[in-house]
Amino acid sequence: MVPQLLAHLNIEHVSVASHSGGDIYLMNLILAYPHLLNPNHPYICFFAPWVHYSHTKMTxxxxxxxxxxxxxxxxxxxxxxxxxxxxxxxxxxxxxxxxxxxxxxxxxxxxxxxxxxxxxxIEPREPNDGPRDxxxxxxxxxxxxxxxxxxxxxxxxxxxxxxxxxxxxxxxLRRSVPWSTPIVEWEDLDDAVQLLSKTIGEDDRLAGNRRVWDIDCMHAEQDQLVGDKGRDWFNAIWVPSQSYDYKNEVLPGTDHDLLVDPAFGGSEKWLQRVSESWKTSQPVVAAA
Structure with a gap:
């Protein structure tokens, strides 16, 4: 759906972000269509990423x-x-x-x-009031x-x-369908990270693109769905790689649900980094 929607809107490249269980959808998107990201400065961001309870041990x-x-x-x-x-x-x-x-x-x-x-x-509008801005x-x-x-x-x-x-x-909870799509199959998020590293380095659709992706992760200080073990597990799967630069931080005073609330500053940081990634972009010259 995403490639068709972007094509309909005449949008060639994007930066993507996810919150909680949206990390499953995000992983499927970037593995199947990595060329949709900004070719000069690929950037993605996870907010309070969901981790299966087999890793979090949340009772x-x-x-x-x-x-x-x-x-x-x-x-x-x-x-x-x-x-x-x-x-x-x-x-x-x-x-x-x-x-x-x-x-x-x-x-x-x-x-x-x-x-x-x-x-x-709210006062009723008169018929000749016209639109209100x-x-x-x-x-x-x-x-x-x-x-x-x-x-x-x-x-x-x-x-x-x-x-x-x-x-x-x-x-x-992995009780219905697999997390991956038939386009690129993977079992869990750690498998997906390994596939992503390989994709960034080898996918022909990324020829001429920047081969180092910037990846941010913002964790909640008190996460009732993932906990400290889940946060540590998610950070650990992003092993050092030449394909991406992974950074993470914990936002003070936040919980899983309200992490993206503007009051905590995380969403502002994210949007600022998206803006910076596009300001540094230069037009890509297609290979002959």
């Missing part, structure tokens, strides 16, 4: 190995119920809630918050404003269908 995730896939397949309805009924009731954060009965998934979801978006404070300043330095925004984000996420969460959950 609550190891327990999922005892659950039937059909139960994991109900993750979407359960997540919706928790967000719409349990979270507002007891004031929980959006992190994983354990010990919820499977009967909860049979509860009828409440109406989504979309109707609430039309606040009574008013921009409202949001005080992102105000902790209360940021907390309100986070709550609204969660509401709007669950206003739409979240059935895909169930399929993603099964995949992340």
């Amino acid at each position: 609550h995730l190891q327990a999922t190995g005892l659950l039937p896939a059909s139960l994991i397949g109900k993750m979407g309805p359960v997540a919706r119920f928790i967000n719409q009924n349990v979270v507002p009731l007891v004031g929980l954060s959006g992190t994983l809630v354990q010990g919820i009965s499977t009967s909860l998934s049979r509860s009828s979801p409440t109406a989504g918050p979309v109707a609430l978006a039309a606040s009574e404070t 008013t921009l409202y300043d949001v005080a992102l330095d105000d902790p209360k404003v940021v907390d309100d925004l986070r709550n609204h984000i969660t509401k709007f996420v669950f206003a739409e269908s979240v059935d895909g969460v169930s399929m993603d959950t099964q995949m992340f």
